[in-house]
Amino acid sequence: MERKRYVLVGTGGRAEFFYGAMVRDFGATAELVAFCDLNETRARYANRLIEEKYGGTAVDLYKASDFEQMIKDKQPDTVIVTSVDRTHHHYIIRALELGCDVITEKPMTVDEEKCQQILDAVERTGQKVRVTFNYRYAPHHTKARELIRDGAIGKVTSVHFEWLLNTEHGADYFRRWHRDKRNSGGLLVHKSTHHFDLVNFWIDSQPDTVFAFGDLLFYGRENAEQRGQTDFYNRATGNANAQHDPFALHLDRNPNLKAMYLDAEHEDGYQRDQSVFGDGISIEDTMSVVVRYKNKAMLTYSLNAYMPWEGYRIAFNGTTGRIEMEIVEKSYVNAGGEKADEGALEGKRITVYPMFGKPYEVQVEEREGGHGGGDPVLLNDLFGEPEEDPFHRAADHTDGARSILTGIAANQSIRTGLPVKVDQLVHFYNKGK
Numbered sequence: 001m002e003r004k005r006y007v008l009v010g011t012g013g014r015a016e017f018f019y020g021a022m023v024r025d026f027g028a029t030a031e032l033v034a035f036c037d038l039n040e041t042r043a044r045y046a047n048r049l050i051e052e053k054y055g056g057t058a059v060d061l062y063k064a065s066d067f068e069q070m071i072k073d074k075q076p077d078t079v080i081v082t083s084v085d086r087t088h089h090h091y092i093i094r095a096l097e098l099g100c101d102v103i104t105e106k107p108m109t110v111d112e113e114k115c116q117q118i119l120d121a122v123e124r125t126g127q128k129v130r131v132t133f134n135y136r137y138a139p140h141h142t143k144a145r146e147l148i149r150d151g152a153i154g155k156v157t158s159v160h161f162e163w164l165l166n167t168e169h170g171a172d173y174f175r176r177w178h179r180d181k182r183n184s185g186g187l188l189v190h191k192s193t194h195h196f197d198l199v200n201f202w203i204d205s206q207p208d209t210v211f212a213f214g215d216l217l218f219y220g221r222e223n224a225e226q227r228g229q230t231d232f233y234n235r236a237t238g239n240a241n242a243q244h245d246p247f248a249l250h251l252d253r254n255p256n257l258k259a260m261y262l263d264a265e266h267e268d269g270y271q272r273d274q275s276v277f278g279d280g281i282s283i284e285d286t287m288s289v290v291v292r293y294k295n296k297a298m299l300t301y302s303l304n305a306y307m308p309w310e311g312y313r314i315a316f317n318g319t320t321g322r323i324e325m326e327i328v329e330k331s332y333v334n335a336g337g338e339k340a341d342e343g344a345l346e347g348k349r350i351t352v353y354p355m356f357g358k359p360y361e362v363q364v365e366e367r368e369g370g371h372g373g374g375d376p377v378l379l380n381d382l383f384g385e386p387e388e389d390p391f392h393r394a395a396d397h398t399d400g401a402r403s404i405l406t407g408i409a410a411n412q413s414i415r416t417g418l419p420v421k422v423d424q425l426v427h428f429y430n431k432g433k
Contacts, residue, residue, distance in 0.1 A: 006383075007034040007076045009067065009091045010083030011046040013260065013334040014105050017375075018080050018382075019046065023056035026383040032056075033074045037083075038064035041264035048259075067091065071098045078103055084177055085184045089114040096127040103130045103382060107193040108400035110185030112408050112425040115401050122397050123429045130382065131400035135194045136201055136393040137374030137381075140348055140364045144316070144325060145202050145391055147362065152352055153318030156203045158298045163195055163312040168331040170285075170305035171247050174219045174276040179283055181411075186283040188214065188407035192303055195312075196291075197395065197403035202316070205295040206402055211419040212410035214284035218306040224277035236273040237262060249273045249333065257333075289410045311347075322353040345372055398430060 008019055022030045032050075037043040040061060047058040062070040071079070071094075079095035081088050081104040089109045092102050108131050109115050122129055135141055148156055165173075165187075173191070177183045184190040200206060217223060221232065233241040236248035251262040251273050261272035285306060291299040311328040328347040350362040367373025380386065381394055409420035 003029055003031055004077040004383075005074065006030055006032050006078050006080055007036060007070055007074055008032065008080040008082065009036040009064075010081065010087075011035050011037045011039075011043045012082065015046060015080075015082040016049060018082065018103070018379075019050065020054055021379045022383055023050055023054040025379065027056075029385065030383040032059055033076060034060045034062055034070050036062045036064060036067050036070050039264050039267045039270075041267055042260055045259045045264070067094065068098065071095070071100065076100055081105060085110050085190060086114075086182060089118055092118055092129060093121040096121045096125040096129070099125075099127065101128045101130075103132060104400070106131055106133060106197075106400070107185060107189050107404045107407070108397065109404065110183075110189055110408075112405070115404060115408070116426045118397060119401060119426060119429065129397035129400065131395045131397065131403075132378065132382070133194065133197050133201075133393075133395045133399070133403070134371050134375050134378045135198055136391075136395065137378045138371040139366055139373055140325070140327065140345075140350060141198060141202075141374070142391055142393070143350065143362060143364045144314075144323065147323055147350075147352065148202055148316065148318075149204075149391075152321065153316060153323055153354075154320030156297050156316050156318050158317045159199060159203065159300070160315040160317075161195060161199065161299060161301045161312070162314075163192075163301075163303045164307035164310060165191070165303070165305040166307050166310040166331050167247065168333060169310055170307065171219070171276050172249070172333055173283070173305065174281055174285070175249055175274050176272050177270070179274070179281045181282040184283065185404070185407060186214070186411060187303060187305060188212070188284070188287055188289070188410045189404055192287075192289075192301075192407050192410075193400075193403045195301065195303075196406035197399065199291075199293075199299055199301075200399070200402050201393075203293065203295065203297050205293040205297060207291050207406045207409070207422045208294045209292040209419050209421055210289065210406055210409035210413055212287065212289040212413040214287040214410070214414045216281060216284055217286045219276045219285050220281045221277055221279050229277060232277065233275050234278060235271045236275065242275070245275075247276045284414070287410070289406070291406060321355045321357075324351045324353070325349065344370065348372075398428065401426065401428070 035043045050056040078101045231241040233239040236242035237251045242248035251257045287303045289301040310331045314325040316323040330344040353359045369376040
């Protein structure tokens with residue numbers, strides 16, 4: 001297989017998932033040739049990890065303003081985009097126009113205007129975009145798709161999907177850039193893109209109409225004041241008021257977070273450890289969504305970001321039975337040096353309830369690697385020699401758009417109090433997809 005050249009834009013917490021795998025496992029098929037970031041300190045730290053943690057060779061560094069020069073110099077086959085969500089479209093579109101394919105971290109982008117620009121650019125250039133939905137590859141999620149595909153419960157008519165983010169992982173979205181909805185699209189785009197993509201994947205359909213409620217009911221200063229809290233702070237590191245706050249993140253106590261963020265603050269002023277009970281939070285922490293799909297199935301979905309445990313419950317109702325899934329995930333802090341814990345399971349249960357038969361448990365063999373062994377399969381799909389996949393888990397720009405449009409429509413519904421027709425948000429060129 002031909003060895004392909006890659007560059008990566010955005011060397012924050014998510015980037016290591018990609019560059020670490022390339023250097024460690026895919027040297028024969030993938031060559032990382034450059035990093036691009038607005039923060040040189042953070043990019044230098046990524047190079048240090050390549051050398052010290054993965055035994056590789058440091059790559060050339062470019063500032064964000066020199067992105068096009070990097071493409072000219074390095075002539076990559078593919079650009080990997082792991083920057084702040086609101087900037088994804090900029091790098092995706094320019095990379096496509098310069099003749100590169102793109103691998104982008106989810107969400108593909110944050111609103112319908114930027115989404116349309118990406119769809120237009122793919123149509124205009126003929127280049128390819130891959131969106132890294134690693135949840136599709138988790139064996140228990142693939143098993144749910146297999147059960148539905150093979151008719152275990154007949155035709156799916158409705159799905160109930162409850163996702164719980166706990167006070168470690170869930171709170172983390174309110175400490176960092178994600179807390180500003182302009183950056184992330186809120187959790188209904190940044191986080192729920194995984195979940196909405198899974199529903200599209202599971203029931204093999206597309207969202208048609210969306211209605212939603214959402215609010216900030218736990219995090220934020222006003223909510224804390226109403227509960228009687230009096231000790232406030234802007235950032236946790238070095239602040240006496242944060243010493244006994246269970247929600248505080250102290251960057252100087254974690255070598256990885258210190259090197260990646262605290263030591264890099266002098267360049268861009270970004271603070272990774274802001275108070276979850278501070279001002280300036282514009283995303284919701286409590287969300288309820290109803291979706292009608294083109295195949296007439298209905299989804300009821302909830303996401304709460306301050307729960308005592310992390311995981312989710314799903315029920316698929318069909319014309320000949322019901323499937324129930326309960327998954328408990330191990331919590332983690334992004335870029336906290338615990339990459340193996342991302343998506344790790346503490347418990348799982350899949351039960352099929354036939355309409356006129358005895359219920360039975362479905363066993364799923366988990367493998368080594370994040371998300372129950374799904375991450376290595378995704379990474380091989382991206383950088384290795386992909387194997388034949390009967391479930392078609394590889395996600396392109398259309399899949400990326402379908403997933404975020406549910407969240408984008410939900411955000412619009414929250415603002416207006418009205419249902420939103422997804423087809424009115426963007427124009428798809430490939431109607432059959």
